Amino acid sequence: MNLDFSTEETAFRNEVRTFIEENYPKNVSADGLRDDLSPEDMVAWHKVLGEKGWSVPAWPAEYGGTDWTPTQRYIWSEENARINAIMPLPFGASMVGPVIYTFGNEAQKEQHLPGIRSGDVWWCQGYSEPGAGSDLASLKTTAVRDGDHYVINGQKTWTTLAQHADWGFFLCRTDPDAAKPQEGISFILVDMKSPGIEVRPIKLIDGGYEVNETWLTDVRVPVENLVGEENRGWTYAKFLLAHERSGIAGVARSKRAVEQLREIADKELLDGKPLMQDFDFARKVSQLDIDLAALEITELRTLAGEEAGRGPGPESSILKIKGTEIQQRLTELTLEAVGHYGTPYYRDLSDAGSNEYPIGPDYAQHAAASFFNMRKTSIYGGSNEIQRNIISKMILGL
Amino acid sequence: MDFNFTEEQTMVRDGLTRLVRESYDFETRRGVIESDSGWRPELWAQIAEMGLLGMPFSEEDGGFGGGAIDSLVVMEEFGRGLVVEPYVPTVVCAGGFFKHAGSAEQKEEHIGGIVDGSRVYAFAYAEPRGRYDLADLETTAKKDGDGYVLNGHKAVVIAAPWASHLIVTARTSGERRDHDGISVFVVDKNADGVVTRDYPTVDGRRASDVYFENVSVGADALIGEEGKALPLIELVVDEATAAQCAEACGAMKCAQEMTVEYSRQRKQFGTPIGKFQVLQHRMVDMFVEYEQSVSMAYLATLKLGESEVERKSAVSAAKVRIGQAAHHVGQEAIQIHGGMGMTDELAIGHYFKRLTIFDAEFGNVDHHMKRHIALASG
Ligand SMILES: Cc1cc2nc3c(=O)[nH]c(=O)nc-3n(C[C@H](O)[C@H](O)[C@H](O)COP(=O)(O)OP(=O)(O)OC[C@H]3O[C@@H](n4cnc5c(N)ncnc54)[C@H](O)[C@@H]3O)c2cc1C
Ligand SMILES: Cc1cc2nc3c(=O)[nH]c(=O)nc-3n(C[C@H](O)[C@H](O)[C@H](O)COP(=O)(O)OP(=O)(O)OC[C@H]3O[C@@H](n4cnc5c(N)ncnc54)[C@H](O)[C@@H]3O)c2cc1C
Numbered sequence: 093m094n095l096d097f098s099t100e101e102t103a104f105r106n107e108v109r110t111f112i113e114e115n116y117p118k119n120v121s122a123d124g125l126r127d128d129l130s131p132e133d134m135v136a137w138h139k140v141l142g143e144k145g146w147s148v149p150a151w152p153a154e155y156g157g158t159d160w161t162p163t164q165r166y167i168w169s170e171e172n173a174r175i176n177a178i179m180p181l182p183f184g185a186s187m188v189g190p191v192i193y194t195f196g197n198e199a200q201k202e203q204h205l206p207g208i209r210s211g212d213v214w215w216c217q218g219y220s221e222p223g224a225g226s227d228l229a230s231l232k233t234t235a236v237r238d239g240d241h242y243v244i245n246g247q248k249t250w251t252t253l254a255q256h257a258d259w260g261f262f263l264c265r266t267d268p269d270a271a272k273p274q275e276g277i278s279f280i281l282v283d284m285k286s287p288g289i290e291v292r293p294i295k296l297i298d299g300g301y302e303v304n305e306t307w308l309t310d311v312r313v314p315v316e317n318l319v320g321e322e323n324r325g326w327t328y329a330k331f332l333l334a335h336e337r338s339g340i341a342g343v344a345r346s347k348r349a350v351e352q353l354r355e356i357a358d359k360e361l362l363d364g365k366p367l368m369q370d371f372d373f374a375r376k377v378s379q380l381d382i383d384l385a386a387l388e389i390t391e392l393r394t395l396a397g398e399e400a401g402r403g404p405g406p407e408s409s410i411l412k413i414k415g416t417e418i419q420q421r422l423t424e425l426t427l428e429a430v431g432h433y434g435t436p437y438y439r440d441l442s443d444a445g446s447n448e449y450p451i452g453p454d455y456a457q458h459a460a461a462s463f464f465n466m467r468k469t470s471i472y473g474g475s476n477e478i479q480r481n482i483i484s485k486m487i488l489g490l
Numbered sequence: 491m492d493f494n495f496t497e498e499q500t501m502v503r504d505g506l507t508r509l510v511r512e513s514y515d516f517e518t519r520r521g522v523i524e525s526d527s528g529w530r531p532e533l534w535a536q537i538a539e540m541g542l543l544g545m546p547f548s549e550e551d552g553g554f555g556g557g558a559i560d561s562l563v564v565m566e567e568f569g570r571g572l573v574v575e576p577y578v579p580t581v582v583c584a585g586g587f588f589k590h591a592g593s594a595e596q597k598e599e600h601i602g603g604i605v606d607g608s609r610v611y612a613f614a615y616a617e618p619r620g621r622y623d624l625a626d627l628e629t630t631a632k633k634d635g636d637g638y639v640l641n642g643h644k645a646v647v648i649a650a651p652w653a654s655h656l657i658v659t660a661r662t663s664g665e666r667r668d669h670d671g672i673s674v675f676v677v678d679k680n681a682d683g684v685v686t687r688d689y690p691t692v693d694g695r696r697a698s699d700v701y702f703e704n705v706s707v708g709a710d711a712l713i714g715e716e717g718k719a720l721p722l723i724e725l726v727v728d729e730a731t732a733a734q735c736a737e738a739c740g741a742m743k744c745a746q747e748m749t750v751e752y753s754r755q756r757k758q759f760g761t762p763i764g765k766f767q768v769l770q771h772r773m774v775d776m777f778v779e780y781e782q783s784v785s786m787a788y789l790a791t792l793k794l795g796e797s798e799v800e801r802k803s804a805v806s807a808a809k810v811r812i813g814q815a816a817h818h819v820g821q822e823a824i825q826i827h828g829g830m831g832m833t834d835e836l837a838i839g840h841y842f843k844r845l846t847i848f849d850a851e852f853g854n855v856d857h858h859m860k861r862h863i864a865l866a867s868g
Contacts, residue, residue, distance in 0.1 A: 225828055227758040250829050296832050297824075297839035303832075361619050364626070364667060372856045424817075427846070428854060432616050432646040435697065435847055437690040449687045451699050452618070452645070460692045464843065467824045468832050475828065477768055 095389075097163070104160075105167050112171055115140050120178055129178065131214070131256045138180040138211030147209050148185050155193045155201070156209045162395040166344075173344035181253070184208035184215035188261045191279065191328050195320035204259070204281070216257035216284070218248040218306055219329065226478050228263070229273040229326065233308065235264035235280055241312045242266075242280060244288075248306040250472070254291045255304055257284045262308075267323050279325035281317040288312070296468075298461040299439045333474060340473055341415035343388045349422045350380055356455050357429045367429060376425055380418060387414045406486035409479035416469035416476060423463040430456035434463075493788065495563065498556075503563050505540060510571035516837045523574060523694040529652055534575050538607025543581055547589060551601050558729060562736040562791045569740025572837075572844055574695045576612065576649035580604055582733045584611030584657050586726035587674055591714030600655075600676065611676075612653035613730075614644035614700050615723070622853035624659070624723050626667050629702065631660035631675060636709040638662070638675065640683075640702040648851075650698035651688040653679055658702070662717050672720045674713045681705050693844040721798070728805040731852045732790040735812045738848045739783050742816060745823040745841040746776045752827055752838070769826055776822050779815035786811045803865045806858035813848065813855040820845035 097105070117136040120129070141147035149165050151157030160168065172179060180186075189208045192200050207213030224231040233246025244264055254260065260282045270276030282289070288311035293301045320328055354377060357368035367373050391411055427434045433452030439461070441451065470476040484490045495503070513533060522530055537543060545560040547553020561582055568577060581604060588600045603609030620626030629642025640660055650656065656677045664671025677684065683705035686698040714722050750773055753764030763769055790808035793801050820842040824831035827838050849855060 220829070223757075225758060227760075230758075230760075295834040297834055297843065299834070303829075360621070362621050363623060367621075370856075372859070428849075428856075431621050431850060431854075433618075434850055435646050435691045435693070437692045441689055447687070449685060449699065449701055451687055451689060460843075460846070463846070464692070464839075467821065467842075468829075470825055471828050471832065475825075477766075480768070 095392075097167070101163060101167060104164050105171065108168055108171050109174075111144070111146075112175060112177065115144070116175060116177060121176075134178055134181065134253075134256075135211045135214070137178050138185075141180065142210035142212075147180050147211060148189060150186065151189060151193065155189075155205055162398045163392075166392070166395055170344040170347075173348045176345075176348060180211060181214070183217050183252070183257075183261075184213065187217060187332050188215050188281070191261070191319060191332050194331065195279075195328050199316065200281070200319065207258075213259055214253070214257045216251050216254040216260045216306075218251055218254075218260045218262035218282070220250045221247060222249050226475055228329070229277070231263055231265060231277065233262065233264045234268070235262075235266050235278060235313070237266075237315070238312075240315050242315060242318070244280070244282070244308045244311040244313060246308050248308070249303075250294070251291070251304045251306045252302055253304075254284065254306050255293060255301070257291075260284050260306070261319075263325055263329055266325075270323065274326040276323055277325040277329070278322050279319040279328045280313060281319060282308075282311065282313050286311050286313065296465065298464040299437070300461070300465065340469075341387060341391050341411035342419055343384060343391055343415065346380075346384055346415070346418050346422060347388075349419075349426075350377065350384065352455075353377060353380075353422060353426050353429060356426060359453065359455070360429050360431060373425075373429070380421060380425070383414065383418055383421075387411070387418060390414070406482050409474075409482045412473060412479050413476050419469055420463075420466050423459070423466045427459040427463045430459045433457075434460045495559070499560060499563050502540075502542065502545070502560065503567060506542070506564060506567035507570075509536075509540075510567055510573065514571040514573055516840075519572060519574075519694070523690070527652070528690060528696040529575055531652075534610070535607050537575065537577075538605070543577075543607055544605035546581060547585060547601055547605065551589060551597050552605050553601065558732060558791050558794045561729075561733045562787060565733045565736040566740040566743075566787075569737035569742075569844075570744050572694065572741065572840055576610055576652060578730050578733050578737070579613050579649040579653070580609075580611045582730045583613035583726055584655070584676075586729050587657055587676075587713050587722065590725060591674075591719075591722050593710075595710065596676070596713065603654075609655060610649065610653045611655045611657055612647050612650040612698075614647045614650065614656045614658045615727070616645045616647075618643060618645045622857040623667065624727060625669055625672060625720055627659060627661045627672060628666060629658065629660040631662050631673055631707075633662070634706065637707050638709075638711065640675065640677065640705040640707065642702050644700040644702075646691075646697050647700050648691070648695055648697045650679070650686055650700055651696040655679060656684070656700065657713075659719070659723055664717075669720050671717045672723065673716050674719045674723060675707055675711045676713060677702075677705060677707055677711060681707065691847065693847040694840060724798075724802070727852055728790075728801055729794055731805050731809055732787065732794055734848065734851055735783070735787040735790055735808050738812050738816050738845060739780065739787050741841050741844050741848075742776075742780045742783060742819045745819050745838060745845065746773070746780050748838050748841070749773060749776065749823045749826050752830075756828075756830075763826070772822055772826065776819045779818050783812045783815045799865055803862060806853075806862040806865070809853060809858040810855050810862065813858070816845040816848045 120133045120136050149158040149160050153159045192204050221231050235242040235244045262280050262282050263277050265276050266278040267276030288309045290307040292305045294303045358366045360367040362370050433456035438457040544553040545556040549555045585604050588597050631638040631640050658675045658677050662673040683703040685701040688698045691697050754762050756763050786808035790805045793804035823838050824842050831838055
């Protein structure tokens with residue numbers, strides 16, 4: 093057992109670091125709030141990576157993946173996190189893409205995989221409904237066969253960034269009479285420009301608009317857009333959820349955020365000395381370091397398991413729970429660090445820091461919004477309660 | 491020992507419960523906080539008419555002879571409604587300074603204006619580099635003839651956009667963080683050289699960063715003794731902290747009740763989520779946190795009149811405990827609401843935000859823990 097990277101891995105790290113330094117779009121800063129970015133900014137790095145052939149490293153090589161080992165992919169995500177890069181959105185690259193190359197037919201692969209790789213096509217995820225959150229299988233949106241079309245009716249909600257989406261993957265009920273609710277669901281790809289789709293923004297507690305209600309009224313979708321078999325959508329959805337979870341630990345990103353927190357706490361003063369020198373505060377930051385170390389090694393152990401051919405199992409729920417708790421704690425401590433200047437609502441005060449009469453330091457401006465926003469992480473992607481239920485059932489056998 | 495409220499206090503509470511219910515429902519509040527001014531002067535006038543702004547002042551000062559317990563009652567109800575109107579800055583802070591240290595003329599002018607609702611005050615004490623240390627002041631007041639000239643920058647002055655007057659802490663002598671050499675002034679917000687940068691706050695209130703650029707004030711602007719104001723400031727801030735603790739209790743109570751109610755209504759897996767024992771225990775813990783908080787708010791309020799050490803120790807204990815509880819209850823409330831808790835549309839998110847920001851006012855958990863340790867070790 094050892095924790096060292098091999099010579100090849102270190103060489104790989106140098107290679108990707110140089111590539112990132114030379115090619116990351118200079119005008120796309122990831123230090124602010126996500127929704128301050130234009131849609132073009134959000135996919136700018138994705139497009140560069142698409143051309144390089146690095147936008148979907150985890151995919152099999154035949155579909156455009158890089159054939160990197162899990163450890164190399166880990167190095168890749170660390171190097172991107174170092175500069176807070178805006179990575180390819182998960183909906184195409186890590187969710188629907190793998191479903192399509194695993195369960196889709198040749199025509200679907202040909203139609204959709206290139207746009208996902210290049211970043212030219214924006215995807216959204218239409219799973220949740222007002223009545224079907226944690227209990228996703230109770231979803232009510234229906235797709236009824238009418239000749240060579242499905243006619244879709246229903247309401248999805250929490251659809252992230254659907255306001256920019258070209259395509260969506262939707263779970264719809266195709267057999268209302270199935271013995272179990274999980275058995276009557278199909279996985280359907282929908283062109284978001286189809287008539288009958290209405291996307292309505294939802295304002296979140298941080299003031300941003302990253303999610304939407306998506307209403308579908310008599311939306312006609314060609315049957316070719318069914319992925320895999322009719323009524324087998326739940327299997328594909330679960331496959332996808334496992335993929336969604338494995339990226340969610342966010343270790344590299346959190347490490348970078350701890351560094352930023354330390355930089356902030358070096359500038360903030362307590363008794364005229366840097367806050368970072370205050371034992372009470374330093375202790376809390378070190379606790380984060382320690383929790384992150386535990387999470388990092390746990391993730392590396394999971395990766396090693398993957399390298400040995402075991403897929404992400406229920407253990408990935410550990411990564412989701414601890415990863416999100418750490419992300420939340422980080423933003424909470426950052427808010428604590430900035431003191432009084434966590435209180436102003438900066439969203440409509442674009443000149444807050446630059447004016448002749450500034451309102452607080454620049455680094456304070458996203459502290460409260462980020463903290464509020466990050467509460468979502470223990471709710472989405474299978475809430476942390478649901479993750480605990482999974483561990484309890486699948487691992488502890490309760 | 492007696493934990494009962496007087497008949498008048500109960501009447502005040504009932505009146506406020508009605509006022510909040512009738513004039514401060516969530517949608518009305520949303521309209522108000524999103525309006526240009528961000529508050530309702532006419533409601534303030536109504537509150538003045540109800541006699542609420544005069545309660546904590548003695549009859550000879552023009553008030554109705556109550557005290558800190560009355561402020562506790564008011565703020566608990568304000569907390570339930572997430573009322574943004576400036577009771578703490580105006581009545582507890584400004585009122586406190588005049589009550590404890592004002593001259594006869596100052597009392598007549600300022601307490602009179604507070605009680606009848608004609609004047610609104612904001613308390614400009616925090617500074618960009620001072621964190622929660624009340625003595626860490628870079629704002630200066632230099633003697634100039636009979637009066638003073640103020641220079642400096644105050645951070646996040648709650649309610650300043652609505653205020654007619656500011657209560658300002660400043661250094662008249664000594665170095666940053668010296669305990670001597672601090673004075674308190676009342677400044678007309680329209681005075682030459684007062685520059686305000688106004689903004690909304692994340693919890694629905696309004697605040698300003700206030701810059702003083704050679705602001706001249708007369709000798710009558712000084713409240714209390716020159717250079718000796720720190721104990722007075724600490725007393726008033728403790729009173730304000732106790733009131734704010736009561737507000738947090740009110741907000742926590744609502745967040746806890748709303749969460750229980752939501753868990754009864756919201757069904758997943760064919761059953762109300764409130765039937766899941768994991769969530770039940772978490773809501774029980776929210777309730778326990780709330781009850782512990784109420785106890786601490788009482789403790790702090792009842793000790794305000796005791797010796798300095800007893801008072802500070804109790805107020806810090808309350809602020810620590812309630813600060814922790816406010817974080818806990820707010821975050822759990824969102825989690826148990828699921829995605830709905832993340833929306834601006836539901837009240838619960840607004841309670842969560844208020845409960846979050848509560849910690850940063852008048853010193854956070856760490857600040858008060860340090861003060862508590864210092865007092866305990868003598
Ligand atoms: C910002 C954000 C973005 C999102 N993006 C998308 C998206 O792009 N596409 C999409 O389809 N969905 C998306 N979601 C939806 C997300 O997946 C759901 O919010 C999540 O599944 C939880 O469902 P819910 O909100 O209905 O909460 P509920 O299921 O109602 O849960 C409420 C509470 O009950 C708890 N609970 C539920 N069941 C149990 C149980 N059996 N045992 C114990 N506790 C339980 C939950 O953990 C939670 O605390 C997003 C959500 C958010 C907040
Ligand atoms: C030092 C000591 C002194 C005692 N003195 C007395 C005494 O004077 N008189 C007397 O009558 N008894 C006494 N008891 C017994 C005590 O009341 C029992 O231990 C107690 O009721 C728990 O029962 P149990 O030990 O069988 O544990 P169990 O009931 O088997 O519980 C095991 C675990 O499961 C949990 N659990 C059980 N049911 C639920 C549920 N519905 N939901 C969630 N969790 C649950 C429990 O909290 C516990 O963690 C004493 C016990 C101890 C240890």
